[in-house]
Amino acid sequence: MFDLIISQAPRFFTGYTLVFILEAMGRTLLMTLIGCSVGALAGFAISVLRSTTGQWLAPLRLLATFYVEVFRRIPFLVILFIVMYASQGFGSTVSLSTIATLSVCLVATAFLSEIIRAGLESVPRQQLEAAQVMNFGFARTLFRVLLPQSWKVILPPAFAFMVMFIKDTSLASQMGVVELTFAGKVLMNRGYSPFLVYAVVLAAYFTLSYPLSRLGAYLENRLASPQRRKSVQRVRAHTGPAERELVGRPR
Structure with a gap:
């Protein structure tokens, strides 16, 4: 096996192969960034909608809740094929990369809306009551009271979700999107060793x-409260590497 890898390495590490892998990396990163950016904006709108109390918005709140609960429980691969067949059903010719990016947007919206909603709900109730006493409207309360305090809670798990989805985009290879995993399949079909390719x-x-x-x-760590930061440091000082990773992982 090692003799095969050594013999294939000069042919594998060429400019063409490097460009091919870099393009696949760029496509993987682009799908994730576009999907999570759109998902963050749409998720913010959904989380704000679900925090309203107006009776006339009740149908929209119910629809938003249904969307979030459904798309958080459907496997990403299933969503990919649903979007692909739905686009074909409407007779539109959409590229596979566009279908995959749209699927990422749908899933990211559902998950990030929950992350943002949890961040907004982490603000103490007393802060909202004080805003009501000062006659703050809904928009002013949102941008002056809730967001300045909740973004510290929102950012860490949002980044963790983005990292997770960089890996989950590999499922798009099942429908022919030339991202990293599919690029590995292409190179392996050209006769290169699987160990070399997937390494x-x-x-x-x-x-x-x-x-x-x-x-x-x-x-x-930077946005955590001083008490939380000190407690994490104390726990890490008395645990092993695996436990430290669990302690420092965004919740």
Whole structure:
């Protein structure tokens, strides 16, 4: 096996292969960034809608809740094929990358809306009561009271979700999207050793996800309260590497 890898390495590590893998990495990252950005905006709108109390918005709140609960429980691969067949049913010619990105948007909206809603609900009730006493309207309460305090709770798990979805985009390879996993299949079909190909694919996924995971851990530690930061540091000082990873993981 190692003799085969050594013999294939000069042919594998060429400019063409490098460009092919970099393009696949870019497509993987682009799907994740677009999907999570759109999901964050749409999720914010849904979480704000679900926090309203007006009776005339009740049907919209029910529809938003139904959407979130359904799309958080459907496997991403199933959503990919639903979107693909739905686009074909309407007779539109949409690229596979667009279908995959739209699917990421749908799933990210559902999950990020829950993350944002949990962040908004983490603000103490007394803050909202004080805003009501000061005659703050809904928009002013949202942007002056809720968001300035809740974004510290929202950002760390949002970054963790983004890192998770960089890996989950590999499911798009099942429908022919040329992202990292599919690029590995193409290179393997050209006769290269699977160990060589997927070692490079693994390194590419690590290159994409590790900086984001470290940024999420930094934000969690930086934005945490002093009491939370000290407690995490004390626990990490008395645990092993595996336990430290669990302690520092965004919730």
